[in-house]
Each structure stands twice: as structure tokens, then as C-alpha cells.
Amino acid sequence: MPETIAGEAIRVLLVDDQPLLRMGFRLILEGEDGVVIVGEASNGAEGVRMAAALKPDVVLMDVRMPIMDGIEATGLITQSGSCSRIIILTTFDLDEYAFAGLQAGASAFLLKDVGPDELVNAVRVVASGDAVVAPRVTRRLLETYVRSLPPLATPPPADPLLEDLTPREREVLEAIAEGLSNAELAHKFFLSEATVKTHVRRIFTKLHLRDRVQAVVYAYESGLVVPSQGQDY
CATH class of the missing domain: 1.10.10.10 (Winged helix-like DNA-binding domain superfamily/Winged helix DNA-binding domain)
Structure with a gap:
């Protein structure tokens, strides 16, 4: 039986400025039991508004978009206290803008040429909140992010x-x-x-x-x- 949240379908919001990509993701996800597309946005600002109104479980968020990019939109959604979890969509394995997504609050990263099974699994895993999607992209981003941190002259104060x-x-x-x-x-x-x-x-x-x-x-x-x-x- 497909995984759902508390017996309900996983609600997904698509945010990408390319209609054909949104259509492709919609066709893949709507073909799965327990997953429903609640809306589509063509830029980050629209995505922020729709996330607040529709309260999706998962947001598939493009990085490069007009008006507001996906990193800023991700930060605004997570800072608002929203329970929506965000998957950043990247064009390249190590998209320079995707690094900022870590601190903006993204839950995972996927390449735009992701296979259907991997996309569906990513949505289910991120929606569950149990683990992060970490095949090729998230793990490499974490590794590069960690290694890019400047050495500290003195240890940071203990939290x-x-x-x-x-x-x-x-x-x-x-x-x-x-x-x-x-x-x-x-x-x-x-x-x-x-x-x-x-x-x-x-x-x-x-x-x-x-x-x-x-x-x-x-x-x-x-x-x-x-x-x-x-x-x-």
C-alpha cells in the first residue's frame, strides 16, 4: 500500500518556470496512489504565496526562476514556520546556487533529469520526515559544503x-x-x-x-x- 501521511495523500506543490517540466513531474506523481498535486507556480514569489495558502506536504522547488529564485523562496517558506518540506531541483550535480539551499532549509536535492522512481521515492521519504534523500546530489552537496567551511581560528561558542x-x-x-x-x-x-x-x-x-x-x-x-x-x- 503506498505510503501516505496519517492515511491522507501526500500533497505536492510544483514550483518551476518551465511548464513542460512541471507537466512531466505532474504526470509522474499523479500516476502514483497516495500523491496529489495541489498547485503549480512559475516563480518563487508565487510559490511562497501558494505554499502559505495550500499548505502542501512537499514543495518541488526550482533554483533559477524570475521574480524570486528558489533559494530565497525556500528561506521564506521555512522561516514562516510552515510544515512544508522542500526538495530543491538542480540542473547540475553541484549547482552553485544549491549550496545556499542547505542553510535556507531545503530537505533534499534532486537533479531535474531524475528518474520517475527516484522522484516518487524522494517525495515519499521527505514527506515522512524520517530521513533525507541522499543519493548522488544531497550527499555530494553536503560533502562539498562541509569542506568549503573556512577553518575557525577559535571554536564557536557552545550552543x-x-x-x-x-x-x-x-x-x-x-x-x-x-x-x-x-x-x-x-x-x-x-x-x-x-x-x-x-x-x-x-x-x-x-x-x-x-x-x-x-x-x-x-x-x-x-x-x-x-x-x-x-x-x-
């Missing part, structure tokens, strides 16, 4: 929120920053996946994080994890 984490939760957060999946976390810490999911949810709640992408960025920006040029992610 008081980190004090709310238990020792185990700190260990899990550090492992998330290494890119480990729930299954890999369970194996690493000799825990059940259900217990791992509980730890991950508590970490997100305590640190006010939306998903794993934000958790990775937070771990490095807070100084909890220090990037190493020689590290293999």
Missing part, C-alpha cells in the same frame, strides 16, 4: 541547546553528521531502528531542526563536528 542532549543523543547527532542512515546508526550503537528513530526525533525537537540536512549543517556550524580535509564522507 546552550546542546546541553539539553543526552550523551547518547550527542553521539547519534555526530553519527548523523557522518551521513549514517537509521539502519547504520542501529548497527553502530547496537540499538533497534525504532530506538534510533526515537533518538533522532528527540534531537530534532531539542535543537529545533527540521531534518537530517539541517542536523548535518548544525553539527558543523556549532563546532560539534570539525571538518577534516582528509576525511572521507
Whole structure:
């Protein structure tokens, strides 16, 4: 049975200035049970307005658009307190604008030439909030983002929120920053996946994080994890 949110269809908003691409995504997603397209926008500003009005579960967001680009639109949607999760659509593996999407609050990245199965899986996974989509694009963006951080002369001040984490939760957060999946976390810490999911949810709640992408960025920006040029992610 296709995955839905609380028994309801996953509501998707398409934001792209190319009608043919929107049509292609619509045809793919509407062919799936448990997924419904609630609207289409041709620029970021329109996407922000429609996200507020329609409250979609997932927004497929293009990067380069007229009036307002997808990065600014992503930031406005996430800063508004919206529960919508955003997947940034990129043309190239390492789109220069896509890096900013990490800090803007995007939950995942996909190439525009993504296959139908990968697109549908991405929407379902991001809608579930359980994990980040990390095949070829998200992982490479994270790696390059982390390695591009300038070395700090002095460690950043400790975030008081980190004090709310238990020792185990700190260990899990550090492992998330290494890119480990729930299954890999369970194996690493000799825990059940259900217990791992509980730890991950508590970490997100305590640190006010939306998903794993934000958790990775937070771990490095807070100084909890220090990037190493020689590290293999």
C-alpha cells in the first residue's frame, strides 16, 4: 500500500518556470496512489504565496526562476514556520546556487533529469520526515559544503541547546553528521531502528531542526563536528 501521511495523500506543490517540466513531474506523481498535486507556480514569489495558502506536504522547488529564485523562496517558506518540506531541483550535480539551499532549509536535492522512481521515492521519504534523500546530489552537496567551511581560528561558542542532549543523543547527532542512515546508526550503537528513530526525533525537537540536512549543517556550524580535509564522507 503506498505510503501516505496519517492515511491522507501526500500533497505536492510544483514550483518551476518551465511548464513542460512541471507537466512531466505532474504526470509522474499523479500516476502514483497516495500523491496529489495541489498547485503549480512559475516563480518563487508565487510559490511562497501558494505554499502559505495550500499548505502542501512537499514543495518541488526550482533554483533559477524570475521574480524570486528558489533559494530565497525556500528561506521564506521555512522561516514562516510552515510544515512544508522542500526538495530543491538542480540542473547540475553541484549547482552553485544549491549550496545556499542547505542553510535556507531545503530537505533534499534532486537533479531535474531524475528518474520517475527516484522522484516518487524522494517525495515519499521527505514527506515522512524520517530521513533525507541522499543519493548522488544531497550527499555530494553536503560533502562539498562541509569542506568549503573556512577553518575557525577559535571554536564557536557552545550552543546552550546542546546541553539539553543526552550523551547518547550527542553521539547519534555526530553519527548523523557522518551521513549514517537509521539502519547504520542501529548497527553502530547496537540499538533497534525504532530506538534510533526515537533518538533522532528527540534531537530534532531539542535543537529545533527540521531534518537530517539541517542536523548535518548544525553539527558543523556549532563546532560539534570539525571538518577534516582528509576525511572521507
